[in-house]
Amino acid sequence: MSVGMAAPRSVYACDPERSRGRLFSELPSKTRSPFRRDCDRVIHSSAFRRLKHKTQVFVFHEGDHYRTRLTHSLEVAQIARALSRQLGLDEDLTETLALAHDLGHPPFGHAGERALDACLKAHGGFDHNAQTLRVVTSLEHRYPEFDGLNLTWEALEGIVKHNGPLIEPGGGAAGAYRDRGIPAGITEFDLRYGLELSSFASLEAQVAAIADDIAYDAHDIDDGLRAGLFRVDDLKIMPLTARMIETIAKRYPDLDDDRRGAELVRELISYLIGAVVLEARLRLQAARPTSVDGVRNHGAALIGFPADVAQAETDIKAFLKLRMYRHTRVMRVMGEAEQIVRDLFAHYQKAPVDLPAEWLPPDRGQAESETTRARRIGNFIAGMTDRFALTEHQRLFDSTPDLR
Template identity: 75%
Template sequence: MAAPRAPYACDPDRSRGRLFSEAPSRTRSAFRRDCDRVIHSTAFRRLKHKTQVFVFHEGDHYRTRLTHTLEVAQIARAVARQLGLDEDLTETLALAHDIGHPPFGHAGERALDACLEAHGGFDHNAQTLRLVTSLEHRYPEFDGLNLTWETLEGIVKHNGPLTDASGAPVGRYATHGVPFGITEYDRTFDLELSSFASLEAQVAAIADDIAYNAHDIDDGLRAGLFTIDDLKAMPLTQGMIAEIDGRYPGLDESRRGAELVRELISYLIGAVVGETEQRLGALLPKSAEDIRRCGRKLVAFRADAAEAEAGIKAFLWQHMYRHERVMRVMVEAECLVTDLFARYQRAPEDLPPEWLPPEGAEPESEGEQARRIGNFIAGMTDRFAITEHIRLFDSTPELR
């Protein structure tokens, strides 16, 4: 059952609006309209052929970026419903959170970051912002999707503030600075980089963790990288497996694994809702602005669940993400992306005409050219990147 709308939920009727003024929809809230625009975007459709962990041709039943994103959205809405938050905004942020990812998952991101090191690097959150504010070309009156301030804020800050009050980068950006794409846009439409994001954004972020912990266990079992009995090394999953085996003796491995994943998702959702309600009860926020100014993250796992979740991440890191089979493919994928970037720099005429500077335009700087090439590669699906490599090179890795 859905909780009544909480006073600290984002209210679409009180949105800070869009960069380009538009008449409100007669049938949809501002946040529902954002969600629909994300779903209908080209970048969202491309997620169906982008790697989560396994490259697309390794099997039809492994997660892709698209199926992962849909699972994140389902979990995020379930949490938002229990906390009385705006489900449309939460869903929008869940659906948009990965559209900036390049082909081949984190391997592609590492490769592009290295290629762009001299020009600000590559960050998938900054790329998501760039897509929804400039690279999508669907509307006659503006580039991008012209999303609300609340959605843009959530895209950029769902993991927490990017700067302190003085503007100094913090967290993951403390060493190399806030990505160029974010700082550039922030000067146009101030996203208040030093504050926390809405609860809806925080829910979308933690739903991402829940989803990939659970479905990477499912995919790892399916791929034979580890067994259900291997998961008994962790107290939480050991207890769940024992309970499942007690309820369903002799259950086949496929259903046994599916039941474990279901139990794990339910447990983690409950741990998030319980902890978040406790933190909200201590703070007693009266508005979404109170959430932004409270100075700390409010959506979180209960302490014991946080420890268990960290254990799952460590298990998956050792048994899946660093598995020789996965690592071999990802190393080859990094090389493929690096090859493409170098080729387009050396021979820009190999780019599609629409990705070349307009005829008669001022000459680009080296940085502008590099970022344009990065934008093109980041938008590729796995299969298109492979096809391009085959077109431009004599030898292409099989990625198997």
């Protein structure tokens, strides 16, 4: 089968008709599968709309053409659906996970996350993955019978485990949580509605995760070029992009730099998608899972880059870290953004009366613990857009950085 052909539904795909259900029972939809319903709920959520004004790398007022969390999520969804279609997976569940993966990010991108993590250090820290789980299970208030979005078990599993198991075979925390432990928001919810944290997630979740990597690599190159942080020819330092730039030059010898960059981004996305599809087929052929549980219990990820492409992708990330994320202009703005988040957190701790009424304790006559108050303030700030965070800072402080 060629990469360009859609595959028939696979035996190891998640089947919406065999979903493990929802935490709160609901009548099934007459017109949509459970996973399609999940996806629609994410799209219509308040948190999803707020992604429009949340930073990817550049703050919202630096230009209309740079990625935001919303446009990034849409691009991840497009790549994820393309991969899912080739592998015969459930596209609706894949799209749900792609669109939901950044719902927990605070304002100002990773700078905002670092600041909130520091502010909440004594109270378990801040983790955007755990915050996404909070958003979809408690912080959205749109339905009369439950808080959150009441997503299917498969969607919640994919949100929490898209980067792999959270618990190692020996019982300790795995991966990114090995040193700091699994966030309380995840462990507490897991006690209510076990998500099998020691196993891998579905292929749909694994696809959404690698689509995130592909989107980051390609589109941060695009934004970096647009911002003038580097030029197309600077990317010749890496063998993979050097070959692509050479091919583009032969095909279009008189192309201007803007179109050269756009063509490079397209070539890179297509190349990485193709590489993932071919590698996934090889891994699946060797593993021969006969169900989604076979995928979960395989013991290793079945979606990934081939070894040589994985190295090339690592090289791209290293280039972007040096030339974009650590660029003096970006670092200066993000440093100021971190301070804004710290200022807001400290102010609300000292003067909780300045919080909106809906974010005050439900029973104001009853004392709450320091951790409960800190987490409530953290949840409020995490939901802010860049624009609202700046407006709040201007309201509460005499001087606010311009972030330009």
